[in-house]
Amino acid sequence: MRPEPLLSIRNLRTRFKTYEGMVTAVDRLSLDVHRGETLGVVGESGCGKSVTALSILRLLPSPPAEIQGEILFEGTNILDLTPDRIRQIRGNAISIIFQEPLTSLNPVLTIGEQISEAIRLHQGVTRQEAWKRAVEMLELVQIPSPDARAHEYPHQLSGGMRQRAMIAMALSCRPQLLLADEPTTALDVTIQAQIIDLMVRLKEEFRTSIVLITHNLGLIAGMARRVVVMYLGKMVEEAPVKDLFREPLHPYTQGLLESIPWIGQKLKTGKRLLREIPGIVPNPLEMPEGCRFHPRCPRVMEVCRKEEPPLKELNGGRKVLCWLWN
Amino acid sequence: MTEKKKSNELQSYWSGNRELRRRWAKLRRNKAALFGGVLILIYLFTALFGPILYPGNPSAPNLIRSLETPSRQHPLGTDELGRSILGRIVHGSRVSLLIAIGVVSLGLLLGVPLGLVSGYYGGKVDFGIQRITDTMLAFPGFLLALALVAVLGVGLKNTVISVGISMVPIYIRLVRGCVLSVREQVYVEAARALGTRDVAILMRHILPNVMVPITVQTSLGMGTAILFAAGLGFLGVGVQPPTPEWGAMLGSGRAYLFHAPHVATFPGIAIFLAVLGFNLSGDGLREALDPRFKL
Numbered sequence: 261m262r263p264e265p266l267l268s269i270r271n272l273r274t275r276f277k278t279y280e281g282m283v284t285a286v287d288r289l290s291l292d293v294h295r296g297e298t299l300g301v302v303g304e305s306g307c308g309k310s311v312t313a314l315s316i317l318r319l320l321p322s323p324p325a326e327i328q329g330e331i332l333f334e335g336t337n338i339l340d341l342t343p344d345r346i347r348q349i350r351g352n353a354i355s356i357i358f359q360e361p362l363t364s365l366n367p368v369l370t371i372g373e374q375i376s377e378a379i380r381l382h383q384g385v386t387r388q389e390a391w392k393r394a395v396e397m398l399e400l401v402q403i404p405s406p407d408a409r410a411h412e413y414p415h416q417l418s419g420g421m422r423q424r425a426m427i428a429m430a431l432s433c434r435p436q437l438l439l440a441d442e443p444t445t446a447l448d449v450t451i452q453a454q455i456i457d458l459m460v461r462l463k464e465e466f467r468t469s470i471v472l473i474t475h476n477l478g479l480i481a482g483m484a485r486r487v488v489v490m491y492l493g494k495m496v497e498e499a500p501v502k503d504l505f506r507e508p509l510h511p512y513t514q515g516l517l518e519s520i521p522w523i524g525q526k527l528k529t530g531k532r533l534l535r536e537i538p539g540i541v542p543n544p545l546e547m548p549e550g551c552r553f554h555p556r557c558p559r560v561m562e563v564c565r566k567e568e569p570p571l572k573e574l575n576g577g578r579k580v581l582c583w584l585w586n
Numbered sequence: 587m588t589e590k591k592k593s594n595e596l597q598s599y600w601s602g603n604r605e606l607r608r609r610w611a612k613l614r615r616n617k618a619a620l621f622g623g624v625l626i627l628i629y630l631f632t633a634l635f636g637p638i639l640y641p642g643n644p645s646a647p648n649l650i651r652s653l654e655t656p657s658r659q660h661p662l663g664t665d666e667l668g669r670s671i672l673g674r675i676v677h678g679s680r681v682s683l684l685i686a687i688g689v690v691s692l693g694l695l696l697g698v699p700l701g702l703v704s705g706y707y708g709g710k711v712d713f714g715i716q717r718i719t720d721t722m723l724a725f726p727g728f729l730l731a732l733a734l735v736a737v738l739g740v741g742l743k744n745t746v747i748s749v750g751i752s753m754v755p756i757y758i759r760l761v762r763g764c765v766l767s768v769r770e771q772v773y774v775e776a777a778r779a780l781g782t783r784d785v786a787i788l789m790r791h792i793l794p795n796v797m798v799p800i801t802v803q804t805s806l807g808m809g810t811a812i813l814f815a816a817g818l819g820f821l822g823v824g825v826q827p828p829t830p831e832w833g834a835m836l837g838s839g840r841a842y843l844f845h846a847p848h849v850a851t852f853p854g855i856a857i858f859l860a861v862l863g864f865n866l867s868g869d870g871l872r873e874a875l876d877p878r879f880k881l
Binding site: 317319347348349350351352355356358360363364365366367368369377378381382426429 | 771772773775776777778779780781782783790791794795
């Protein structure tokens with residue numbers, strides 16, 4: 261029996277009330293994050309990855325958002341907590357890094373002020389002590405001359421440094437869970453590699469669990485042990501990362517993997533072609549009936565158009581939402 | 587090592603102020619704003635030290651010398667009661683400065699918090715505050731101040747209250763508009779994600795980011811306040827004689843406009859220059875601070 265997961269999401273359903281009707285961004289999502297684990301969440305834009313992260317921290321304004329289901333963090337349902345309690349969890353037990361390091365820092369406060377504010381919020385230390393720890397955090401994320409940098413404003417830092425500062429801020433209270441929402445999307449490739457190295461190192465050091473949200477499969481391959489693939493608010497496949505890359509089960513995952521180019525690949529001929537997934541992501545207001553992927557699926561069957569497939573659990577901790585495996 | 591650290595700190599100090607220095611340089615290059623600034627300095631100097639430089643009671647009548655034209659003893663002449671007009675303008679600058687500061691403080695004190703709350707929370711709170719603001723803005727500003735004076739009565743205190751309240755909706759609208767755009771910024775969400783309280787988000791993260799328009803509006807508001815207060819004084823419902831007030835001086839000089847035009851002209855010029863100073867420097871500040879006017 262595995263130990264109890266740190267975070268356990270059960271039947272999460274996040275919907276938004278719009279003028280055209282209810283939009284379901286996340287639909288009956290269930291997943292577990294274990295202690296010290298990195299869970300990858302991949303999918304196209306608009307598949308509900310970020311909304312899931314924001315739902316966990318209850319950062320979605322309600323209305324228009326409506327969240328149902330259970331989000332159990334160390335056994336307590338986050339959705340039942342009072343606003344005061346959830347505030348104590350934010351930034352303290354669960355932190356989030358957003359994808360835009362350029363806009364995630366307040367332009368009128370220095371880096372040191374912003375990090376020490378996060379520390380003072382949850383640790384009840386003096387201003388000087390918080391500042392000292394902020395500088396330590398900057399050192400930990402390998403920002404050169406952290407003393408001087410702490411006195412600088414965000415516009416004086418490069419994109420990579422700002423993201424490092426964001427990581428420093430997110431980890432300043434040693435959270436148990438870090439939600440990284442496309443942490444490297446806005447950065448150069450070389451800087452991306454540095455940020456990933458940094459996150460891997462700090463994860464080991466702090467024993468933090470990470471939920472890594474991205475559409476970058478390479479990043480998932482490098483960091484995560486388990487992967488959840490999402491499509492239109494639903495989890496379509498869950499697998500250990502090696503199995504997923506070796507043998508993707510869901511046609512959508514197969515399509516995703518075939519659409520990654522690699523160096524030396526011939527585009528027109530050769531063993532593997534660079535392929536795209538045909539069609540576009542449907543309008544969430546007009547969800548297709550049956551399996552949501554059926555209009556774009558190359559292996560669509562009659563049953564897919566009528567009935568939604570159940571989530572099938574397979575050997576080796578794999579799950580797949582597809583009629584092909586039922 | 588420490589020396590190196592120090593030089594680092596020094597360097598970051600200077601680069602931290604580079605932006606500020608650039609904007610200051612820009613403000614200095616703007617001749618109109620500079621002229622406005624000089625006018626404000628003269629005005630402030632007069633208000634602060636004038637009564638020392640020009641001692642005596644500006645309200646004591648001396649009927650033998652009434653309506654005299656400018657002379658060495660009374661450089662700007664005398665009014666219908668034989669009082670030195672220069673003396674009354676100098677002492678009056680203090681009154682108008684007091685009113686301007688009072689009015690703007692009242693406007694800021696009520697308008698900024700209401701605007702912050704209205705913009706940040708939205709919903710019913712916003713709806714309520716905005717409908718009140720709409721109602722107040724439906725009146726021309728001066729008419730609103732006049733109506734409030736009619737309710738409250740005349741005098742210095744009531745002038746400040748009525749002009750101040752008539753300016754509150756302007757600040758509410760301005761601040762609310764800015765908050766609406768700032769609150770959508772990722773850093774506000776990031777602050778919330780760190781568990782920051784609403785009050786701290788408003789005061790530490792949002793307010794500093796809306797300070798530029800507030801600063802500009804404050805400078806422009808000082809000019810408007812002087813003008814409104816003078817308007818009320820001119821109509822006889824503002825600060826009451828014998829207190830030297832520019833608007834009231836203008837009003838009482840009106841009767842002698844044909845045979846002693848200096849009685850009304852000089853207070854008028856004083857009002858004009860003070861308001862011009864605040865308006866020019868307000869526009870200059872806007873150009874220097876507003877990123878949309880960047881080089």
